[in-house]
Amino acid sequence: GQQLNQSPQSMFIQEGEDVSMNCTSSSIFNTWLWYKQDPGEGPVLLIALYKAGELTSNGRLTAQFGITRKDSFLNISASIPSDVGIYFCAGQLREGTYKYIFGTGTRLKVLA
Amino acid sequence: KAGVTQTPRYLIKTRGQQVTLSCSPISGHRSVSWYQQTPGQGLQFLFEYFSETQRNKGNFPGRFSGRQFSNSRSEMNVSTLELGDSALYLCASSLGARMGYGYTFGSGTRLTVV
Numbered sequence: 742g743q744q745l746n747q748s749p750q751s752m753f754i755q756e757g758e759d760v761s762m763n764c765t766s767s768s769i770f771n772t773w774l775w776y777k778q779d780p781g782e783g784p785v786l787l788i789a790l791y792k793a794g795e796l797t798s799n800g801r802l803t804a805q806f807g808i809t810r811k812d813s814f815l816n817i818s819a820s821i822p823s824d825v826g827i828y829f830c831a832g833q834l835r836e837g838t839y840k841y842i843f844g845t846g847t848r849l850k851v852l853a
Numbered sequence: 854k855a856g857v858t859q860t861p862r863y864l865i866k867t868r869g870q871q872v873t874l875s876c877s878p879i880s881g882h883r884s885v886s887w888y889q890q891t892p893g894q895g896l897q898f899l900f901e902y903f904s905e906t907q908r909n910k911g912n913f914p915g916r917f918s919g920r921q922f923s924n925s926r927s928e929m930n931v932s933t934l935e936l937g938d939s940a941l942y943l944c945a946s947s948l949g950a951r952m953g954y955g956y957t958f959g960s961g962t963r964l965t966v967v
Contacts, residue, residue, distance in 0.1 A: 776958075781960070783960050783961050831896075841898060843888075843896035843897075843898075
């Protein structure tokens with residue numbers, strides 16, 4: 742199936758450090774979403790982006806919709822232990838469709 | 854406000870059997886989408902229903918089917934189960950056409966095929 746290229750695949754960081762991850766594609770997207778998934782649970786929406794160049798924050802999280810519309814970035818500042826989980830990006834190829842393509846995920850582990 | 858409810862949470866089936874999974878969306882949400890999540894393939898889109906009509910379908914064999922009822926509840930059926938169908942099946946519901954209206958996932962049904 743189709744997937745977005747998400748990197749890094751996993752990362753171990755110290756508590757208090759900033760984290761960056763990104764998703765890239767050869768396709769152009771109308772919407773970018775970032776989700777976090779905890780073990781045994783469904784993904785939870787963190788941030789939604791609708792316009793090229795858009796920069797949106799949600800607490801310590803900041804995400805950007807790339808100006809080429811082919812990529813997106815998520816930054817987490819001052820990480821804390823509860824940031825542990827898998828982060829997914831998702832892109833919507835066509836407006837009005839719910840067929841979202843998901844990234845392969847970034848597994849984040851925070852060392853206290 | 855209750856979230857998206859998926860039942861059952863866990864299921865073990867043998868090869869060749871069929872299975873039906875259920876999803877109750879958030880009250881008022883008319884769109885329900887289904888995804889398959891496996892360690893090797895990540896999250897793969899199965900299908901999306903809106904007002905009882907399938908609007909989008911992913912690249913899965915015909916053994917995977919679904920439907921939506923008039924109360925927006927949705928079911929997904931997999932016939933002739935194969936070992937490779939073992940996965941976490943997630944459904945998500947939303948009000949309308951844009952994810953920002955509240956595209957909420959349930960906790961999933963973990964299906965194990967033995």
